[in-house]
Every structure is written in structure tokens, then in C-alpha cells.
Amino acid sequence: MLSGTLSVDALLERICSETRAQIAQRNIDNPLMIGIRTGGAWIAEHLHRELGLETPLGVLDISFYRDDFTQVGLNPKVQPSQLPCAVEGRHILLVDDVVMTGRTIRAAMNELFDYGRPASVMLITLLDLQRRELPIQADVVGGTLALGADQSIKLNGPEPLTLTIRQRD
Structure with missing residues (x-):
């Protein structure tokens, strides 16, 4: 079984290159990048800087939009979402660290649509753990990883940004 710390440099380079190509291919002008707090926001900061995007970076805190809110309780560090401009009619680059079941992305999209109707949403993720419970697929993926049932991952x-794979007790 895989365990330990993984370097994210190669994954970041891959998503940066692929995101640049996707923006050009789709002919997207001046997209709005939004990171999902916390890991997605960290990755979005890196991408935003590397891509030289003009529009300031946005951050979503999806705590109140999660469907497991009543089961796991509130994150003790809930912070407000920060969107630098309207999402209505904008091309959105939505960034998260890990896509697993799809539930975090569903929550993020619900919150985004409460702010308005974007022209498009491109999902960018560092890792895809491929354990879908909802039919959500990332457009740009740094890599895929199969974890054992007794393992978890943390950014x-x-x-520096590092990924740690841990054995659950």
C-alpha cells in the first residue's frame, strides 16, 4: 500500500499546462478563477499566479452547502466566500485539491449558482481519487490515485504544498 508524502510540483505543472491549453482551446477571455477553501484555494493561488490572470482570485467556503452538514457538523473555521466580481455570464475556473465522491464540487456549484449563472464552469483538480457518488468529472486533472479503504489523503x-497519505486507525 502507498503511504508517505508526495511532491505536488509535477502535478501543479501538469494542471497549469493543461489549464492554459484548455483556456486557449475554448477561446476563454479573462476567466474568473475560484478556489474551494482551503486546499483548492492554495492550488488556485499557485495557478492564478502562474497563468497571470487579470481578474482577482475568488475563494468559496462551502461549509453551509455541504450535504453532510448535519452529520459532521460545522467546520470551526468557517469563513465567508470572497468573489471579486459577479459570476453572471463569466467563465469560471473552479479549483479543488482532490475530487473523490463529487459532493464537494456539487456544494461549490450550488453556492456559485446562488451568486448568478456563469457562462461555463471548468473544474480543475490536483488529484482524482475516482470514488464517485455523483456524476461529476474534472476537466483538468493533475493525476489519479487509488487509495486503499484504510487510507486517507491530506494536502x-x-x-510548500505537499500531499500526505495516511493509514487510518
């Missing part, structure tokens, strides 16, 4: 950061 540590923001500087």
Missing part, C-alpha cells in the same frame, strides 16, 4: 500548505 498540507500553503508553502
